Amino acid sequence: MSESTKEFIANRSTDLVLQEIWHIKDTLSASYGHDVHRLFAEARKREKLSGHTVVNLQKTSRQKA
Numbered sequence: 001m002s003e004s005t006k007e008f009i010a011n012r013s014t015d016l017v018l019q020e021i022w023h024i025k026d027t028l029s030a031s032y033g034h035d036v037h038r039l040f041a042e043a044r045k046r047e048k049l050s051g052h053t054v055v056n057l058q059k060t061s062r063q064k065a
Helices: 003-011 016-031 036-050
Strands: none
Protein backbone atom coordinates (compact mmCIF):
# COMPACT_ATOMS: atom_id res chain seq x y z
CA MET A 1 0.00 0.00 0.00
CA SER A 2 1.39 3.41 -0.90
CA GLU A 3 2.44 5.80 1.84
CA SER A 4 -0.22 8.33 0.83
CA THR A 5 -2.92 5.66 1.07
CA LYS A 6 -1.67 4.52 4.49
CA GLU A 7 -1.63 8.12 5.69
CA PHE A 8 -5.16 8.74 4.47
CA ILE A 9 -6.42 5.59 6.18
CA ALA A 10 -4.68 6.54 9.41
CA ASN A 11 -6.18 10.02 9.39
CA ARG A 12 -9.76 9.22 8.44
CA SER A 13 -12.31 6.56 9.13
CA THR A 14 -12.84 4.72 5.85
CA ASP A 15 -15.09 2.17 4.30
CA LEU A 16 -13.71 -1.40 4.09
CA VAL A 17 -14.65 -1.61 0.41
CA LEU A 18 -12.69 1.56 -0.33
CA GLN A 19 -9.69 0.19 1.56
CA GLU A 20 -9.82 -3.00 -0.53
CA ILE A 21 -10.01 -0.98 -3.77
CA TRP A 22 -6.93 1.01 -2.71
CA HIS A 23 -5.10 -2.21 -1.87
CA ILE A 24 -5.92 -3.69 -5.30
CA LYS A 25 -4.84 -0.45 -7.02
CA ASP A 26 -1.55 -0.37 -5.13
CA THR A 27 -0.87 -4.06 -5.83
CA LEU A 28 -1.59 -3.65 -9.55
CA SER A 29 0.58 -0.55 -9.75
CA ALA A 30 3.46 -2.27 -7.94
CA SER A 31 3.25 -5.28 -10.27
CA TYR A 32 4.18 -2.95 -13.17
CA GLY A 33 6.85 -1.06 -11.23
CA HIS A 34 4.48 1.92 -10.81
CA ASP A 35 4.95 2.55 -14.56
CA VAL A 36 1.70 3.62 -16.22
CA HIS A 37 3.17 2.96 -19.69
CA ARG A 38 3.89 -0.69 -18.84
CA LEU A 39 0.42 -1.06 -17.28
CA PHE A 40 -1.35 0.24 -20.39
CA ALA A 41 0.90 -1.72 -22.76
CA GLU A 42 -0.23 -4.89 -20.99
CA ALA A 43 -3.86 -3.73 -21.10
CA ARG A 44 -3.62 -3.14 -24.87
CA LYS A 45 -2.05 -6.60 -25.28
CA ARG A 46 -4.91 -8.25 -23.34
CA GLU A 47 -7.45 -6.25 -25.34
CA LYS A 48 -5.90 -7.42 -28.62
CA LEU A 49 -5.80 -11.06 -27.50
CA SER A 50 -9.44 -10.96 -26.38
CA GLY A 51 -10.69 -9.53 -29.67
CA HIS A 52 -12.90 -7.05 -27.80
CA THR A 53 -12.45 -3.29 -27.70
CA VAL A 54 -12.25 -2.22 -24.08
CA VAL A 55 -12.08 1.55 -24.57
CA ASN A 56 -12.12 3.62 -27.72
CA LEU A 57 -11.75 7.35 -27.12
CA GLN A 58 -11.55 8.31 -30.79
CA LYS A 59 -14.33 10.51 -32.04
CA THR A 60 -16.95 8.72 -34.08
CA SER A 61 -19.83 10.28 -35.91
CA ARG A 62 -23.24 9.22 -34.71
CA GLN A 63 -25.84 8.35 -37.26
CA LYS A 64 -29.25 9.90 -36.65
CA ALA A 65 -32.12 7.45 -36.42
